[in-house]
Amino acid sequence: MPSIADFTLPATEFPLGRVFEDRPDATFELDRVVPSGDTVMPYFWVSDAGADMAAITALLTELPELRSAELLVDTGTKGLFRAEWEPEFMGIMAAIAATGVTVLTASGSADGWRFEIRATQLGQLSTFQRHCADSGVNVTLVRISQLTEAGSDTAYDLTPEQREALLLAFERGYYDDKRGVDQTELAAELGISRQAFASRLRRGYRALIGSTVAADSPPSD
Structure with a gap:
């Protein structure tokens, strides 16, 4: 039966968390995570009332963990970005891609990151946790629940x-x-x-x- 688990991660242990050093009030919301060759391509929203998206884009493009960061939508108070990870810096993103779990929601602030992850196969979440541990990714399991039939995608x-x-x-x-x-x-x-x-x-x-x-x-x- 499919399961959903919530994991937390310290702000500094996710590459995008470096942005909080310059923009402590910024918040992130991952929209989609798409495996692509040897990397993953996440789409995410950034909100920061005190900065324009050009400043956020400049910070993202300076991160060594990212191959690229492109601003797709700018609403004036938040922006939608598409980024590609450098394979050696993917961290939790590598565990997500390697184990085939699905990111339902993911958000981050200076206080830390929270990932809501769905597993459709038995043992998939354990494999995900083990992959994180082997890679030195300090995730903490907060909650796990089983999906009932009424809560499934069908x-x-x-x-x-x-x-x-x-x-x-x-x-x-x-x-x-x-x-x-x-x-x-x-x-x-x-x-x-x-x-x-x-x-x-x-x-x-x-x-x-x-x-x-x-x-x-x-x-x-």
């Missing part, structure tokens, strides 16, 4: 892509009264067209309604 007949689109739209405020983002911006985060993103939302709505509201409705005469 709940409500949603595909993983539909669930990803719906959650992203919710997290970015797409459904708020004062909408803070549009479909074009959300599609750009996923690397797909606006039309494809709109299709995922539409099909996701249909699946949710069909498995909840419509499923609970009495049959018509």
Whole structure:
């Protein structure tokens, strides 16, 4: 049965944590982690009300742990970046890529990092912890839980892509009264067209309604 575990990591033991030395009020939110050849390509948001994203970009490009760091979206108060790790400095990212676990959420501040990780196979989390220990990565297991069938990605007949689109739209405020983002911006985060993103939302709505509201409705005469 799939499991979800929360791990913490000291701020200085994750490469991006070096930014806190210059920007102690900055916060990070990893969006996606994509294995790519001998490295991984993470997408992450950086928020720092006291600095423009050009200053953050300059700090990131100076990190020896990164091959590259590109600013994709700049909202004025936060920025979406795409970065590539140097293989010898990947740390916990190497453990994630090597063991095949999935990062559900990850965030960091000067107080430390928190990773919510999903494992779909028996022993996968133990392998992940062992890989971290062997690499000198000081992770601490905070919580572990089993996913019930209703909490899995197949709940409500949603595909993983539909669930990803719906959650992203919710997290970015797409459904708020004062909408803070549009479909074009959300599609750009996923690397797909606006039309494809709109299709995922539409099909996701249909699946949710069909498995909840419509499923609970009495049959018509």
